Amino acid sequence: MPEHPTSHVPPVEPTGTPVRRRRWPFLAGPAVALAGVGLLAGTLVSPAGATGGGTDPGHPGHPGGPATATVEPFGTAPDGTPVERWTLTNGGVTMRVLTYGGIIQTLEVPDRWGQAENVVLGFPDVAGYAADTDPYFGSIIGRYGNRIAAGAFELDGASYQLPLNDGPNTLHGGPEGFDDRVWAAKPVGGEGEAALQLDLVSPAGDQGFPGTLTTTVTYRLDAEGALTVHYRATTDAPTVVNLTQHSYFNLAGEGSGTIYDHELQIAASGYTPVDETLIPTGEVAPVEGTPFDFRTPVAIGERIRQADQQLLYGQGYDHNWALDREDDGDREGSDAEDGLEKAAVLHDPDSGRTMTVSTTEPGLQFYSGNFLDGTLVGTGGGAYRQGDGLALETQHFPDSPNQPEFPSTELRPGEVYDSTTVFEFDD
Numbered sequence: 001m002p003e004h005p006t007s008h009v010p011p012v013e014p015t016g017t018p019v020r021r022r023r024w025p026f027l028a029g030p031a032v033a034l035a036g037v038g039l040l041a042g043t044l045v046s047p048a049g050a051t052g053g054g055t056d057p058g059h060p061g062h063p064g065g066p067a068t069a070t071v072e073p074f075g076t077a078p079d080g081t082p083v084e085r086w087t088l089t090n091g092g093v094t095m096r097v098l099t100y101g102g103i104i105q106t107l108e109v110p111d112r113w114g115q116a117e118n119v120v121l122g123f124p125d126v127a128g129y130a131a132d133t134d135p136y137f138g139s140i141i142g143r144y145g146n147r148i149a150a151g152a153f154e155l156d157g158a159s160y161q162l163p164l165n166d167g168p169n170t171l172h173g174g175p176e177g178f179d180d181r182v183w184a185a186k187p188v189g190g191e192g193e194a195a196l197q198l199d200l201v202s203p204a205g206d207q208g209f210p211g212t213l214t215t216t217v218t219y220r221l222d223a224e225g226a227l228t229v230h231y232r233a234t235t236d237a238p239t240v241v242n243l244t245q246h247s248y249f250n251l252a253g254e255g256s257g258t259i260y261d262h263e264l265q266i267a268a269s270g271y272t273p274v275d276e277t278l279i280p281t282g283e284v285a286p287v288e289g290t291p292f293d294f295r296t297p298v299a300i301g302e303r304i305r306q307a308d309q310q311l312l313y314g315q316g317y318d319h320n321w322a323l324d325r326e327d328d329g330d331r332e333g334s335d336a337e338d339g340l341e342k343a344a345v346l347h348d349p350d351s352g353r354t355m356t357v358s359t360t361e362p363g364l365q366f367y368s369g370n371f372l373d374g375t376l377v378g379t380g381g382g383a384y385r386q387g388d389g390l391a392l393e394t395q396h397f398p399d400s401p402n403q404p405e406f407p408s409t410e411l412r413p414g415e416v417y418d419s420t421t422v423f424e425f426d427d
């Protein structure tokens, strides 16, 4: 059982049914929202600490006020570039985003009693994220999510060699990936939204990848507290791209213990088995009859210790699921033609929090926090141990540049990489 904070007594109705949280409709019109953002941008709003302060969205029936986006200085990157921290609030949800790595540092979501808690793992300062020991907490991953075998691929007859940063392979875009860059940020929320646009231009040759990649990632919190992550990228030369978001969720609250009691459902009848270095073999294997079958909700801890070679390779779950989609999820120049389809539902029975993940992407990497070993100290001041958070990374499949059978990750001049993932929260 994950420990559940006991500091509050949940209000219950006479039947014993927990009070349902009602989300207030957005109250301010567009002019008010934009003016508010404009006035607050550049001013210091002062949350008391990494996880404290800000709007209190948590009272039952009072889940939040109008959409806001505010900014404060948040130290510097190792090269001295100033880092900002943005706070977005809407629909009872508050998130803090760093311009360093586009990192979601905190994400406060109410439980079934209206008690808001931070449900993602993170560090209290930029230094934690900039250190080599950072396991990509909350960050935007680019240019290529997950592994490329031997850091090598061919494109249009040319060979490319990337720096290796994960044993014999390249992981998450290389040693200086998008998670270690300072992005330019501006608020872009429309009516009823709190939204932040992050921009980054990655020059040709960056981490060995061809083409100048012009990337925009937008975080959008709507009046229901749903978080939409939209990715857009263009290139001036043929390249490969696979962007994702690497938040580690714990719906019982950051620092509350493991996620093994969380129930997970993944809309996938196949997954991509890996070798001992976690590179896909190229096969899409049926999940049927394996610990990888999450087509109906299963507690994550139920099968994680089974004698299964794939679980042994990953030290738990660390695999890509090939999502069952109505469309093919293939890029074909642009993902915009692909619909948003439900990929996964994560539920914590203790807090009642449920997160539904929908995406235009064909794959989902479910990583059960296997390499957390108690050496990292998080935003709440405690150490993170194995299984204390999990990542659900919507993506194209790992090593696609070397796997002709997988949906293509190639992007060419004139094409637009356009990808959307939505995280919805319910209690």
Ligand code: GAL
Pocket: 135, 136, 146, 171, 278, 318, 319, 365, 367, 371, 391, 393
């Ligand atoms: C995951 C990856 C894991 C591990 C982790 C970061 O996306 O699948 O193998 O590298 O990131 O520690």
